[in-house]
Amino acid sequence: MADAESDLLRSSLDLLVLKALTWGPMHGYAISEWIEGATADTLLVEEGTLYPALHRMERHGWITAEWGVSENNRRAKFYKLSTAGRARFRAQAPVWHRHAEAIAVALRRTSLEFR
């Protein structure tokens, strides 16, 4: 995977995690389910890639982790949005929108010109 693509994916994944956690504390599996549902399985090709992202975000202080009990009574690690994470989401979401739009516009224009 090229670096640029990985960065793009990583930051979009972070943003999606933050978005998922706005619904409330979730464990990793629930987050992956939400992301798969919301993106129609396009982003999380390998579910495992979610976990390094979660741990990294915890280190940044955007999310906090705590062990708890899952819906089927198993021990699970729950992630929760911190104040810093909420601020991060509010700041990053519009940036993403702008970038995505700009990229979309650019890609459309280029493809027209090539045609």
Added chain:
Amino acid sequence: MGLSPGWRRVFRLPFRTARSLARDVDEELAFHIAMREEKLRRLGMTDDRARTDALARFGDRDRVRDECITIDRRYAREVRLMEWLESIMSDFGYGLRTLRNRPAFTIVAALTLALGIGATSAIFSLVDGILLRPLPYPRPQELVQFRQSYPEKGLDDWTLSQENLAMYRDGAHDFQSFAGFNSRGVTLEVNGTPERINAARVTADFFTVLGVPPLIGRAFTREEDTRSNNAFVVLSYGFWQSHFAGDRGVIGKTLDFDGQPTRVLGVMPPQFAYPRPDVQAFLPVGLDPTRRFGWFLTGVARLRPGVTVEQARRETTALMWNWARREPDALSMTVDPARTRMKTLVTPLRTAITGDVARPLAVLQAAVLVILLIAVANVATLMSSRASGRRREMALRTALGATSGRIVRQVLTESVALASLGGVLGIALAFLLVRAFTHSGAESLPRIGEVSVSWRVLTFTFVVSIGSGLLFGLSPALHSLKRRITDGLSGQNESARGAARRLNSTLVVAQLGLSVMLLVSAGLVLKSFRHLLNVDLGFDPTGVTAVLMPLPHQRYMDNRKIVAITSQAVERVRGIPGVRAAAAAFPMPYSGGVNTDGYLIEGHAPPAIAGSETQTVQVQVTPGFFGVLGIPLLYGRDVNASDRDSSIKVVVVDDVLASRYWKGADAIGKRMRMTGDTTWLTIIGVVGSVRDEDVASEPRPHTYFPFSQVPANRPTLAVRTTGDPSNVVTAIRKTIAELEPGVPLDNIRPLSESISRALDNRRLTEILLVAFALLAMTLAAIGIYGVMSLYVSHRHREFGIRLAVGAEPGNLVRLVFAEGMTLAIGGVVIGVAGALLGTRWVRTLLYEVSPTDPVVYASLAALLLAVAFASCYLPARRAAKSDPLIALRAE
């Protein structure tokens, strides 16, 4: 106190081991896969299929696991670091607060440390600037000083002639460049007003050797440093500033030096301070490579890269022998290389400049390190007595869950806070002391202008203060560990207290021992110095003022004119009211150097090796000189007006010379001659011996010539006055100015001051060493006071009960004194033993005092015991006043 709960709340993360981190990650990933598997099964897959599918969808499980663990580990490390920093800061703040709550303790401890650190840093600054720092010239390790040694003639350290200089410069291959110089005063005449300035006569290669070109203009070339062409000058920066206000237009101007119009070629940079910092002008030697006589140059040279001092010495010594064989009449001797001890002296320039002060500085540095040790020991004692006062606080903290490591750290942090305080004060003190050194009477120290409190010294101070903080904090910290919770809370812990006291007692004995060593060393140096001040010089300098009268070269080429003006000047000065006696001589004692030559006695066979004659110091005197200085005339007569150029050549010798050959008055009428001259001189008188070069060295043989028969153009008047000489000095100036306006009178100073200056470095060492010794003693007294106070407060209850059941207060007082004096005697015994071993090291600083001088040892040991006794007084009195009620209430 343990872990501050704040951080755990913020991070929701307990301390985790590496293994528990991995376990958590495994569990988290396993949970995900299990959940996925379950869902796939619910969607109708078989167990096997669901398992494989779930794993496949998850991706590379091992890589994910590793990544997660790496991130978590880093994170855990960060959290730990932040917690640690936070608690250190809180300890530091707590330390400062507790220090503030105990101002008396803090002030005593911080000042003690500040004195130790300040004195150490100041002396270290001196050592650094003078001994350690490289000379401020490019590739300074290549620079050497060059002189000759000719022990057979008594010339152990001897200068170069111009012929010698040219010979080494052109003949030796081990040098890149070779120059010579000598320092001397010259007369600068500006608008008819003569002024004496300090000049150096240097050969053209001088600036090349040192590798420092002039700041503006240029240096002179070899063509501008010859016998016939040498009227050029390079000015010092200071002189350029003071006389020309830094005007660049001075280059090319003509100045009048010693009556000769001299063109200014350049100005040296400000930091240039060789051969001496006070040189104001550099003039060419006017080198005549064929000039054989007149040994006045000191060589300074730059070795070729890779050439050692020893190689250069061998090569040049061979050159010297060849020359002496080739030119036997130059030295009036024949050289037998197999037997001669003649050699060249090649010394690294730094050693040559600072050699004299290296030992005193090393001794002073050792002394300040001892002070520092005592100060640290002292603060450790104070800290530990305080720690025992805080038993309850510590016990309470332990009870509330603080770990022992945590408590040790807190005590250490507090010590470091205290040490930092002492360090800051110490640095301030160091700046003050160094300023005092560089701005005051220490200008006789070489390189003093380069001394400053540098970053090296500051680093040193920083390390010392933090290190000392850890050091003196360690004992009370460790010792707080030993205590059990219950002991502290109930106030019962005699065994731990005993341990604390034993440690403190050891420290006090060590302090006292070190102080004794320092006191004894200082005492020996002090006694030496008193000896030096009381040395019988053979003459009486008090009340004698010396006035240098440099006659202008151009007008006084003729000996008769020199003799005439000198005797006129003496006559007129004698007539000034307030002058009791006056005469002239060349050179005056302690005016910086004497002339010597070998001598032969008529009727005594010359020595087997020609040239190995005994040397005599030569002085030219006018009639009455012996009377003015109070040198006793033992036999015969003084020189007088009848000794003229045309009359029979006569000489007065001193006791040292006469007694080698004759008894009493037998010397009178005998004849002698100088090895460089064939004229026989008749001895007309014998005078007492004098020490006119160095107070500490034995008198050498002297010969005194009548000034009228052997004149010199730089006579010095010796004027004995009644009362304050400053009243007379103005009159002397006026009288000489009337007689010869072109003579700039200079170096007008009491003879006793010149002698005193010769002792400046010794005096500085003495003053500092005595100050350090007194400081050490004071600190040791504080130490013993602290320990005894602690002793009394620990046994307060016991003393109170004893008093209550009828003990005499006097018995308690005796008990305290006995305890204190036991420590003191222990310290003194150790100190005396240490001093007996250690003072051999200061032997070179001593003069006519044995390093084991019993009087010094006994009196200083007694002094220290007396001080210790006095320090026990207050604690003893407190013991006698122990109140049983208060003591029991403390239960």
